[in-house]
Amino acid sequence: MILHEGISEEFLDEFFSHVEDDVLNRRESYKVEFKETFEWNDKKVKSKYLRTMASFANNNGGLLIFGVSDSPRTIVGVRNFESIDDADISNGINDNFNQQIKFTRRTYETSGKTLGIIQIFESAYKPVVCIKDSHSMKENDVYYRYNSKSAKIGAGELRQIIDERVKSEREKWITLLNNIAEVGIDKVGFMNLDDGEIQFTGNKVLIDEELLSELKIVDEYSLEKGGAPALKLKGEIDSSAQIIKQPYVIQTEDIFKAFLNLTDIADPIQFIKTIVYGRTDTFPIWFLISKLGSTKKAVKKRLDQLRSHTIGYKMMLQRVEEDNTARKYKGKYSLTTGSRAHLRSDVLEKFYNKQEINYYDEEEARTLLEALSNINPNNIEFEQVQESLVNIFNKTYPFKKSAYNYLFRYTLTLIDYLYFSERVK
Known part of the structure; x- marks a missing residue:
């Protein structure tokens, strides 16, 4: 298996x-x-x-x-x-x-x-x-x-794990040092794939964060230099070069990040597949399916290749036809009644006035998310909402309180529907 x-x-x-x-x-x-x-x-x-x-x-x-x-x-x-x-x-x-x-x-x-x-x-x-x-x-x-x-x-299995880890790290160091010796120490730089920084002797180069996910390992050197791997950065990848694809499983957080950053996804079907196999009713889907076609008929035709025995697949088709799932979150949290109504109203007013919105703990982030259930996309630009949601994702998510994690997902589902569903007629 x-x-x-x-x-x-x-x-x-x-x-x-x-x-x-x-x-x-x-x-x-x-x-x-x-x-x-x-x-x-x-x-x-x-x-x-x-x-x-x-x-x-x-x-x-x-x-x-x-x-x-x-x-x-x-x-x-x-x-x-x-x-x-x-x-x-x-x-x-x-x-x-x-x-x-x-x-x-x-x-x-x-x-x-x-x-x-x-x-x-x-x-x-x-x-x-x-x-x-x-x-x-x-x-x-x-x-x-x-x-x-x-x-x-x-003891035997633990020793085996430790030995394998030591062996793997030793082999990586040997390969790295051999490559450095071949290229020359003065010509070598080191790249941090997390932040895009490349360090050379006395210099630093930064690669834009949006380009990091687009980097590919080109295996053309393995054909010429006995299998030595090389990361070659190019504006365009030569179609004759071999691309080494690392196995990658798309997680829930990856879908959130893609939506919040409006990532230009080359293959949206892979992201949609993760949603279909999970829980469709609390995911942003419209920014993804709008890449499959401009009409519901075209989108359903593309989704047909994912036909499966999951509830998620059925729910996805239902949402494409009529997204009552996202709509039910619209106005869910009142601006006029309840002890927290005035807090939500104050936050929403800042959105309309394009004022800076700061929050310092989970409760204030909760208020912001609840306020967004009343947003009017005709009066507030997506970029304003996007900035606040990205800050919450980076600083607060996942929340310590499980209920707030669901609130965050509900909010993404609604915002996605309000700003992107009109792209599919």
């Missing part, structure tokens, strides 16, 4: 093809664990989920599948898989481990029931270490996936 990239519909169709009378003829393994229910708000149960996620990350990755009962493996479905936000899972990981665990989440329909699936990816920086005591986990413990169970790692 190869799980280096996001789970495909074809993979799941094959995996769940072994079902007869709702009984799944599959066993748990070092790659798969089944759960009957999804109880993230139960701290004791959540601790077990996180322990399993860490054990998968410290091995080769794996799947947590919710909605399958034990003895026998029966498809029962799960009802509350979407009761939390991805940010809640990320917060749980950050609170309990020394590093982030990469995961993606989606639903799948089979036997007339909905399953929840979390795919956990192998960590690039093993080991993932627990940093505090929490029910089924202990501080400084490392968990590992053995056959069909997650347990505290043994």
